[in-house]
Amino acid sequence: MKPKLLITSLTSCNGCITSIIELEIFPEFLESVDFIFFPLIEDKDNIDNCDIALIEGCITKEEQKEEVLEIRKKAKKVIALGTCAIFGGITSLSDEIESIPINEIIEIDGFIPGCPTPTEFLGSSLMALLNGEKIKLSPKNLCSECDLRPDSGVKSKIKIDKLIPEKIPFECFLHENVLCLGPITRAGCKAKCLKANIPCEGCMGPILADFMSNMVNFFSSIEVSEDIKISEEIYSKFTHPKSFVKTV
Numbered sequence: 289m290k291p292k293l294l295i296t297s298l299t300s301c302n303g304c305i306t307s308i309i310e311l312e313i314f315p316e317f318l319e320s321v322d323f324i325f326f327p328l329i330e331d332k333d334n335i336d337n338c339d340i341a342l343i344e345g346c347i348t349k350e351e352q353k354e355e356v357l358e359i360r361k362k363a364k365k366v367i368a369l370g371t372c373a374i375f376g377g378i379t380s381l382s383d384e385i386e387s388i389p390i391n392e393i394i395e396i397d398g399f400i401p402g403c404p405t406p407t408e409f410l411g412s413s414l415m416a417l418l419n420g421e422k423i424k425l426s427p428k429n430l431c432s433e434c435d436l437r438p439d440s441g442v443k444s445k446i447k448i449d450k451l452i453p454e455k456i457p458f459e460c461f462l463h464e465n466v467l468c469l470g471p472i473t474r475a476g477c478k479a480k481c482l483k484a485n486i487p488c489e490g491c492m493g494p495i496l497a498d499f500m501s502n503m504v505n506f507f508s509s510i511e512v513s514e515d516i517k518i519s520e521e522i523y524s525k526f527t528h529p530k531s532f533v534k535t536v
């Protein structure tokens with residue numbers, strides 16, 4: 289029997305769900321499951337019992353809390369899809385909206401981080417779920433898969449005074465005095481932003497401990513300009529409401 293699947297979206301940009309639809313394996317994925325609820329492609333009002341529920345986005349409305357509680361009752365496994373659902377995401381940068389990660393309201397059985405979730409990792413995570421396996425989160429930091437990583441490792445006590453690079457880096461952003469959060473961010477995205485000359489901002493979330501304490505430790509190993517130190521959003525652009533979720 290095909291696994292019964294629910295995919296839904298709370299407050300989000302729909303980027304993570306769109307990534308599912310854009311997967312090369314999406315046609316194969318469609319054939320291997322029975323959707324009991326997937327409002328983006330099918331009009332259905334009722335949430336029935338299901339094997340796996342994937343929830344994208346954070347909670348910003350009372351009725352969304354009820355929706356996730358209902359899903360928790362009906363689903364054998366609930367998976368938080370994307371950084372909004374896991375950590376609160378970029379919605380939490382708003383001064384007007386409270387962004388609540390779903391795992392503040394219900395227990396989750398796993399999560400697929402990223403903003404949006406990286407394609408290859410998303411595809412392998414979905415196949416793992418369909419096979420009854422755990423989602424394989426990398427235990428390493430982003431530097432481990434970054435082509436810019438210097439052979440001798442990232443230098444310590446370098447001066448960081450830029451958030452945006454002035455030129456294409458030919459070596460590690462940190463060595464160009466640009467802040468890159470790769471050392472404290474979970475690998476899994478294949479360093480796509482770095483390949484596009486954008487330093488890591490931490491959307492995959494932390495590996496161990498919470499992002500804030502990792503940041504404090506990281507900043508104590510390098511020299512960071514005062515301007516950057518007081519730039520609030522760099523500390524928790526993606527993880528403001530919740531800065532650590534234990535791996536299940």
Ligand code: SF4
Nearest residue numbers: 303370371372403404
């Ligand atoms: S995690 Fe990023 S891509 Fe996914 S829904 Fe949230 S804002 Fe959009």
Ligand code: SF4
Nearest residue numbers: 431434460461468470
């Ligand atoms: S700090 Fe950034 S640029 Fe340097 S190796 Fe790590 S991920 Fe790559």
